[in-house]
Amino acid sequence: MSAEPVRPDDHLLSPDNAVNDRGCGAGDTLIVASADRQETRLPGLDVVTLGGHPIHEPIVRAGPSVMNTEAEVGHALEDDQVGRPGLDPASYVPYGSPGRVAERAERIGDWRTAMSNLERDPGVLVCGGRGDVPAEPVVEVLPGREVVLGESTRVRRLLPTLGRRLIGAWCFIDHYGPDDIAVGPGMQVPPHPHIGLQTVSWLLAGEIHHRDSTGCDALIRPGELALMTAGRAIAHAEQSPVAHPALLHGAQLWVALPEADRGIAPDFTHHTALPVLTQRGMTATVLLGEMAGAHSPGRVFSPLIGVDLALDAGADVVLPLEPDFEHGVLTATGSADVAGARLGPGALLYLGTGRRELRLRTNAPARLLLMGGEPFAEEIVMWWNFLGSSGEEVAGAREAWVAGERFGTVTGYEGDPMPAPTMPRTPLRPRGRTR
Numbered sequence: 186m187s188a189e190p191v192r193p194d195d196h197l198l199s200p201d202n203a204v205n206d207r208g209c210g211a212g213d214t215l216i217v218a219s220a221d222r223q224e225t226r227l228p229g230l231d232v233v234t235l236g237g238h239p240i241h242e243p244i245v246r247a248g249p250s251v252m253n254t255e256a257e258v259g260h261a262l263e264d265d266q267v268g269r270p271g272l273d274p275a276s277y278v279p280y281g282s283p284g285r286v287a288e289r290a291e292r293i294g295d296w297r298t299a300m301s302n303l304e305r306d307p308g309v310l311v312c313g314g315r316g317d318v319p320a321e322p323v324v325e326v327l328p329g330r331e332v333v334l335g336e337s338t339r340v341r342r343l344l345p346t347l348g349r350r351l352i353g354a355w356c357f358i359d360h361y362g363p364d365d366i367a368v369g370p371g372m373q374v375p376p377h378p379h380i381g382l383q384t385v386s387w388l389l390a391g392e393i394h395h396r397d398s399t400g401c402d403a404l405i406r407p408g409e410l411a412l413m414t415a416g417r418a419i420a421h422a423e424q425s426p427v428a429h430p431a432l433l434h435g436a437q438l439w440v441a442l443p444e445a446d447r448g449i450a451p452d453f454t455h456h457t458a459l460p461v462l463t464q465r466g467m468t469a470t471v472l473l474g475e476m477a478g479a480h481s482p483g484r485v486f487s488p489l490i491g492v493d494l495a496l497d498a499g500a501d502v503v504l505p506l507e508p509d510f511e512h513g514v515l516t517a518t519g520s521a522d523v524a525g526a527r528l529g530p531g532a533l534l535y536l537g538t539g540r541r542e543l544r545l546r547t548n549a550p551a552r553l554l555l556m557g558g559e560p561f562a563e564e565i566v567m568w569w570n571f572l573g574s575s576g577e578e579v580a581g582a583r584e585a586w587v588a589g590e591r592f593g594t595v596t597g598y599e600g601d602p603m604p605a606p607t608m609p610r611t612p613l614r615p616r617g618r619t620r
Contacts, residue, residue: 323537324526325349327513329360340437343515343533345567352513352535353558354487356382356441356567360517360531362434363390371425371433376595377603378586379415380579381447381565381572383440385491386411387472389517389552391433397421398593401453407435410456410472412483416442418582419451420592420602436517436554438491440473441565444574446486456482466500467545469493474558477505489558496521496551504543504555512536512543512557519551569606580608 329343344350344358366372372393386393386405393405397413398420405411413421425433442449460479462469471481474490481491490510496502496519506512514523514534521528523545528534536543538560545553566573573579583605585591595602 321537321539322524323535324524325535325537326526326528327533327535329531329533332359341531343531344513346533349535351441351561352511352556354441354443354485354489354561355438355491355513355556355558356561356565356572357437357439358515358533358556359437360515361436362432364433365431366391366425366429366433367431371429372423373425374423375600375603376420376422376598377570378418378420378582378592378605379413379570379572380418380582381442382415383442383485384411384413384415385438385440385472386435387438387491387493387554388435391430391435392426394424394426395421395453395455396423396595396597397451397453398595399451399453400596401455402597403453403455405455406457408459408470410454410459410481410483412454412456412473414442414449414452414484416447416449416451418585418591418593419453420586420595421453422595422598424598434517436515438556439572440485440487440489441561441563441572442486444563447573454483464502466497466547467502468495469504470495487558487561490556492555494545494553494555496545496547496553498547498549500545500547500551502545504545506540506543507557508539508541509559510557511538511560512540512555514543515554515556517552517554519547519549521551521553522546523553568608583608 325348327343327346327348329341329346332340332342340359340361342359344352344355350356364371371391376396376398386395388405388407388409390407393411395401395403395405395411395413403411404426413419459481460471462471462477462479469476470493471479472491472493473481473483473485474488474492475481476490476492488507488510490507490512492504494504513536514521514528516528516530516532518530520530523534524536524540524543526534536557543555563574566576566579568576568579569583571579571582573582582591586605
């Protein structure tokens with residue numbers, strides 16, 4: 186804990202004036218409005234509790250942020266990617282339950298999550314550089330946070346998150362579902378823009394109809410790779426087909442393009458056959474990069490790996506890793522013991538660098554995603570669906586989208602394109618890969 190002093194004022198929650206009339210600190214569960222959860226969120230109040238033995242230290246609250254020091258609150262307010270107000274407990278539905286839709290959540294049209302950031306007020310994030318990359322193996326569980334996107338669709342934002350912003354060139358991970366869409370339209374995301382990144386569609390259940398401004402039109406199914414390279418500019422839309430499976434489950438992932446490649450022509454590739462590795466208790470599908478001699482057909486612009494891991498009950502396997510890469514593991518379904526750490530559904534484990542192998546063990550079937558890459562050396566700015574080298578570059582992309590320039594037209598989609606949010610006034614401050 187930081188030794189920075191805090192002052193007893195209107196923004197201080199201490200053992201004398203805590204919301205629940207008792208001391209609260211790391212290891213405690215804060216009880217607010219009769220909702221007793223490990224992480225309780227109200228509009229205007231974001232409480233994060235850490236594991237460990239209970240200690241009674243003061244915490245500071247300002248706006249949507251609750252931290253241990255005033256300095257931490259300041260950082261959180263400057264970075265909307267962390268500490269955004271969350272859900273009203275009265276409308277909370279446990280993550281992972283089929284058909285979860287909070288009736289009290291405000292709606293902004295019939296949009297569902299896909300290869301885009303649909304937050305209405307996305308923050309500007311400056312990240313990158315190798316200064317904060319550990320030069321050794323680590324075990325950091327990043328539990329993520331719940332974010333409401335579009336028409337009350339809840340996703341678990343795993344990257345960027347409190348504590349880490351990049352894993353190699355992987356710069357954005359939203360895990361969604363399984364959602365029961367049998368009686369609804371499912372995913373409905375209008376045309377929206379991207380620059381400076383690649384999007385990776387990882388589906389476990391359901392189908393997605395992809396259309397983009399290069400003229401590509403494809404139906405994406407589980408086990409396939411949909412890889413879109415935005416380059417200098419692209420627009421695309423995703424929808425569940427009119428006749429679609431009952432469940433939708435997957436993840437949206439972004440990969441940062443190096444500066445030298447951000448001006449390339451946009452491209453979309455759909456790979457229906459991917460290399461598969463098998464050993465007792467595990468089937469591994471190589472989405473991007475290479476593992477054990479199996480190479481994905483997907484084009485990448487920096488050393489990278491992404492592998493879909495299907496583990497059987499009682500699996501005990503060892504994966505080969507590239508020691509110069511940093512790695513992370515996402516659990517989509519089930520639980521697994523990863524490098525000695527127990528990882529539950531919807532969590533992300535950061536593993537650092539310097540590992541030549543990774544042991545995975547399960548008691549029941551589980552589905553994981555291994556991702557990694559060479560630590561990304563460049564500092565980048567991310568806002569909304571844009572990635573660039575500076576705030577000016579990102580602002581210019583927004584202006585072009587609003588003016589109907591540069592990004593082209595997505596044909597076949599009936600409806601208006603997605604409007605751009607207002608650029609925030611947040612000053613850009615390079616702060617590296619970790620918070």
